[in-house]
Amino acid sequence: MQLTRFTDIGLRVLMRLAADSGTTTRTARDLAAELSVPPTHTAKVVSRLSEIGVVHSRRGRSGGLSITSLGRTARVGWVVRQLEGDDPVVDCDAATPCPLLPSCRLRGALARAQNAFYDSLDALTVSDLALPASGDTEHAGTGAGRVLPLISRTAAVRDAGAGSGPSSTLSAENRNRS
């Protein structure tokens, strides 16, 4: 069972942008290089993310991409639905339609299962994805290869103990930095 490459890239872009402070912007080309994905694919994905309102593209000399407030608080299941589109999980209506269609009970079951998948992802917001994985707070912000440099060890430890929603704490951290 696979999500599309389009969705994969979309989630990477959002995770990366969600780790930025409010004033930082990045170009699609920068993002592609940083996330190890092709620039042409990234441009198409960014276009869709902008269309659904989770990414803002600022024009001009200091222009670039940033995540919107809607983007930070968006439920991950909702984002994935927008990126995946409306195709069902199996193709019943191919060149030769499946002969079992008239009395098929599987289609309804698969549609419910797909909803369960998205509903499960709705437990997280995009901001939640920008935090270090649990058990990793000791190393947040240190070491080579960390692509989320704004999540400092201090912030991560404070967030883990704060008790308030992770997205609001991250926003507070960003406000302190700007």
Place this chain on the structure above:
Amino acid sequence: MQLTRFTDIGLRVLMRLAADSGTTTRTARDLAAELSVPPTHTAKVVSRLSEIGVVHSRRGRSGGLSITSLGRTARVGWVVRQLEGDDPVVDCDAATPCPLLPSCRLRGALARAQNAFYDSLDALTVSDLALPASGDTEHAGTGAGRVLPLISRTAAVRDAGAGSGPSSTLSAENRNRS
């Protein structure tokens, strides 16, 4: 979000075999023709279904394929897991691994969502899939194009009102026929 063609064919095969009485067998080639899928793909799928114990292949002149008792009562989520294999829903470890891996929270969320998908499908057994879709009991077994001829209108109406599990009722129906 897509299941593989392999899984699609596997489910069609099981749905078709589950509608047979205990003494009927079919060849993989017959199934391929009836289900509008390529024979080579069907043969590979049947091999896997046999390996996991849901299909039996009887050798000899009156040989052929039939569903096993395990197959009839198997949970659909379990079957799909066996056919889909263990690949995660996104490919984090491609030729160039995703740079966000070290602190990624998405992988765990996707694994939980995938489990929610399969758990949802576990509400049904393979036998449940062989019954007409709900709201369709009036037409079960009649009309052109019905590929589940053994589900008669009488049986379907009785099943809908019986109150016992559909798979046990179907088994009772099959015993009455043999």
